[in-house]
Amino acid sequence: MDNKGFCLLLDRDGVINELLPGAYVTTPDAFVFRNGVIEGLAKLTGVCNYFFIVTNQQGIGKGLMTEGDLEAIHTKMLTAIVAGGGKIDGIYHCPHLASDHCSCRKPSDGMVRRLFADFPDAARQALLLIGDGAVDLSLGSKVGASCYGMRHQHNVSEDWSDFPHREVSDFFQFAERVLSEHRL
Ligand SMILES: [Mg+2]
Numbered sequence: 001m002d003n004k005g006f007c008l009l010l011d012r013d014g015v016i017n018e019l020l021p022g023a024y025v026t027t028p029d030a031f032v033f034r035n036g037v038i039e040g041l042a043k044l045t046g047v048c049n050y051f052f053i054v055t056n057q058q059g060i061g062k063g064l065m066t067e068g069d070l071e072a073i074h075t076k077m078l079t080a081i082v083a084g085g086g087k088i089d090g091i092y093h094c095p096h097l098a099s100d101h102c103s104c105r106k107p108s109d110g111m112v113r114r115l116f117a118d119f120p121d122a123a124r125q126a127l128l129l130i131g132d133g134a135v136d137l138s139l140g141s142k143v144g145a146s147c148y149g150m151r152h153q154h155n156v157s158e159d160w161s162d163f164p165h166r167e168v169s170d171f172f173q174f175a176e177r178v179l180s181e182h183r184l
Pocket residue numbers: 011012013014015131132133
């Protein structure tokens with residue numbers, strides 16, 4: 001019997017919080033939730049078994065913030081998500097520079113392989129992914145996720161035609177589309 005549930009992989013910048021073009025979120029004050037995220041995560045909590053954030057944070061490698069700074073930002077984020085009725089099971093970040101050629105920086109799939117090792121049951125779920133960049137959609141197609149691309153003012157002209165995806169323009173709309181498209 002197929003009793004698979006869903007595991008949602010979330011990009012962070014530009015999906016959960018407002019993107020700072022050309023800059024990094026290095027303090028909790030600079031972390032601003034995008035519209036509909038808290039409500040959308042709460043709406044999906046009943047239908048997705050797992051929620052993981054998978055995020056490139058090159059600002060650490062550049063020395064613009066520390067691991068501790070990132071942790072403070074994520075504490076603020078998680079507090080608000082949980083207070084709103086949502087949950088996040090794990091946050092995986094890549095601190096490396098693009099020039100490091102590591103195996104975790106998206107579009108590489110190292111962070112997803114690590115979370116599957118940490119949460120073997122998550123690997124057995126049907127995967128959904130939401131991101132606002134080609135690197136996210138590329139990662140999603142690598143790991144066999146149903147992909148959703150978040151369009152916003154800073155990525156309107158990005159070409160995603162290489163990757164199968166559905167487009168959404170805010171997180172609550174994403175949550176509603178997941179519910180309707182998967183007949184949940
Ligand atoms: Mg992003």
